[in-house]
Amino acid sequence: MTETLKRTHLYEWHLNHGGRIVPFAGWEMPVQYATGPTQEHHATRQAAGLFDIDHMGQIEVRGSDAEAFVNQMVSYDVGLINMHEAHYAILCYQDGTCIDDLFVYKLPDPEFGFKLFLAVNASNREKDFTWLNMHARGFDVQVDDISDETYMLAFQGPKATEILDRLAEADLNAVQRFTAVQTKLFNDVPVLLGRTGYTGEDGFELFLPAKSAVQVWEGILKAGEAEGVLPIGLAARDSLRFEASMPLYGHEISAAITPLEARLGFALSLDKPFSGREALLKQKLEGPPQLLVGFEMVERGVPREHYRVLHEGVEVGHVTSGMFSPTTNRYLGMALVKSELAKVGVEIEIEIRGKPVKAKTIKRPFYVPAYRR
Amino acid sequence: MNIPADLKYTENDEWIRVDGNTGTVGISDYAQDQLSDIVFVEIIVAEGETHKKGESCATLESVKAAADIYLPVSGKILAVNESLPDKPELVNSDPYGEAWMVKIEIEDASELDGLLDAAGYQEFLAKKA
Numbered sequence: 497m498t499e500t501l502k503r504t505h506l507y508e509w510h511l512n513h514g515g516r517i518v519p520f521a522g523w524e525m526p527v528q529y530a531t532g533p534t535q536e537h538h539a540t541r542q543a544a545g546l547f548d549i550d551h552m553g554q555i556e557v558r559g560s561d562a563e564a565f566v567n568q569m570v571s572y573d574v575g576l577i578n579m580h581e582a583h584y585a586i587l588c589y590q591d592g593t594c595i596d597d598l599f600v601y602k603l604p605d606p607e608f609g610f611k612l613f614l615a616v617n618a619s620n621r622e623k624d625f626t627w628l629n630m631h632a633r634g635f636d637v638q639v640d641d642i643s644d645e646t647y648m649l650a651f652q653g654p655k656a657t658e659i660l661d662r663l664a665e666a667d668l669n670a671v672q673r674f675t676a677v678q679t680k681l682f683n684d685v686p687v688l689l690g691r692t693g694y695t696g697e698d699g700f701e702l703f704l705p706a707k708s709a710v711q712v713w714e715g716i717l718k719a720g721e722a723e724g725v726l727p728i729g730l731a732a733r734d735s736l737r738f739e740a741s742m743p744l745y746g747h748e749i750s751a752a753i754t755p756l757e758a759r760l761g762f763a764l765s766l767d768k769p770f771s772g773r774e775a776l777l778k779q780k781l782e783g784p785p786q787l788l789v790g791f792e793m794v795e796r797g798v799p800r801e802h803y804r805v806l807h808e809g810v811e812v813g814h815v816t817s818g819m820f821s822p823t824t825n826r827y828l829g830m831a832l833v834k835s836e837l838a839k840v841g842v843e844i845e846i847e848i849r850g851k852p853v854k855a856k857t858i859k860r861p862f863y864v865p866a867y868r869r
Numbered sequence: 870m871n872i873p874a875d876l877k878y879t880e881n882d883e884w885i886r887v888d889g890n891t892g893t894v895g896i897s898d899y900a901q902d903q904l905s906d907i908v909f910v911e912i913i914v915a916e917g918e919t920h921k922k923g924e925s926c927a928t929l930e931s932v933k934a935a936a937d938i939y940l941p942v943s944g945k946i947l948a949v950n951e952s953l954p955d956k957p958e959l960v961n962s963d964p965y966g967e968a969w970m971v972k973i974e975i976e977d978a979s980e981l982d983g984l985l986d987a988a989g990y991q992e993f994l995a996k997k998a
Contacts, residue, residue, distance in 0.1 A: 527933075528905060532905060532906045532961070533905060533906055533932050534906040534908075534932070534958075731905070731932050731933065735932070796909070796911070796954065797909070798908060798909045798930040798935070819908070819932065820908035820909065820930075820932070827908075827909070849928075849935075
């Protein structure tokens with residue numbers, strides 16, 4: 497069976513600008529451009545980077561039961577989210593493991609006062625949509641997958657807000673972190689700007705009409721040219737989120753890992769009912785069997801996903817993500833290990849090509865940007 | 870893609886520069902480009918050891934993959950580039966110069982006949998593309 501891969505509206509642009517295209521979550525996406533992932537990574541940390549993330553999904557929930565329904569589904573209490581705010585949450589199976597992680601936005605709606613807007617992972621879009629619809633019976637809600645008409649970009653880095661502010665009608669400096677503003681770019685392109693991201697840097701995620709994708713993409717790159725803004729591929733997107741210790745579905749969270757194990761307590765409102773809550777309460781009481789830790793290689797080596805983690809010669813877990821961290825100039829990783837070892841300063845070994853290589857557990861996140869220090 | 874005329878190449882993208890009976894070994898510009906940014910180099914042979922053609926002499930890791938580097942000829946290792954593991958990025962920036970990996974005393978010059986010259990390597994890459 498051959499799967500037909502989807503292409504974003506910027507596919508041709510990527511090809512014409514040195515983008516190397518790879519299959520990712522059913523899409524043909526640029527993994528890097530000509531300058532290479534390391535340079536893209538540094539450009540995002542030092543100036544700003546622009547990301548085509550249109551492969552990500554957007555789901556809108558409208559109706560008089562929108563809040564009650566979404567609250568039943570996601571781990572975070574949506575009732576705590578004010579208008580124009582966004583919060584990170586997990587969609588859990590009944591057993592407490594993860595269907596997906598997502599951002600929930602509360603936005604104005606002319607008919608119902610507000611609607612809930614979910615930004616979800618590309619690889620999980622259809623699964624999420626099916627799961628939500630399966631559970632919508634009995635609620636007065638309309639659940640729509642609006643991914644095709646909604647284009648998603650991210651603009652991240654210490655200079656991102658300043659540059660984007662020059663292009664936007666609204667005053668973006670006044671937009672608080674984890675809130676969104678509906679405004680216009682280049683005088684006439686309607687855009688929802690959420691002050692959040694997946695790099696550890698300040699910046700925005702942009703939701704705009706698909707037909708304006710090329711105009712906005714090229715406009716932002718041009719506006720930021722003098723400051724050193726670059727387009728960023730999937731490889732640097734991964735190293736940036738990794739340094740900020742943000743989970744990636746299929747790595748730090750999955751249908752085999754609970755949010756407690758992934759240490760995502762800030763995404764859980766265990767005092768309200770939601771799918772998976774009972775299992776999570778039980779796991780919290782008993783203590784999770786495994787927990788996520790950060791580690792640094794003591795001996796030289798590149799830790800990679802699935803490598804075994806050893807402690808005193810015995811297997812105690814596995815690496816979920818690992819790489820050379822460009823900003824800290826160290827070989828770092830995240831691993832799920834037996835809970836009793838999940839503390840800072842534990843000597844472990846990572847099995848690299850059959851050879852145990854010394855490492856030690858360290859504090860996460862590995863990188864904290866200037867604006868949060 | 871830079872393919873210097875004075876080197877010989879393998880189909881695994883190593884190059885060897887022959888000077889008398891000394892060979893200097895590294896990886897080609899094409900190889901570094903395909904691997905993307907190199908973040909780790911380990912040279913796994915040591916000065917004074919004797920190795921056969923085709924044996925692994927170094928391991929590279931890039932942001933996307935690990936790769937083994939093989940000796941294009943047999944012989945005694947005369948030197949290894951000890952500074953390369955501290956500066957793996959040299960493999961990207963100067964694959965034919967500072968990013969040499971090992972120097973080897975060529976045991977049997979006839980082994981060189983089995984390698985590609987620059988034109989042959991170019992043709993090999995063109996077919997692969």
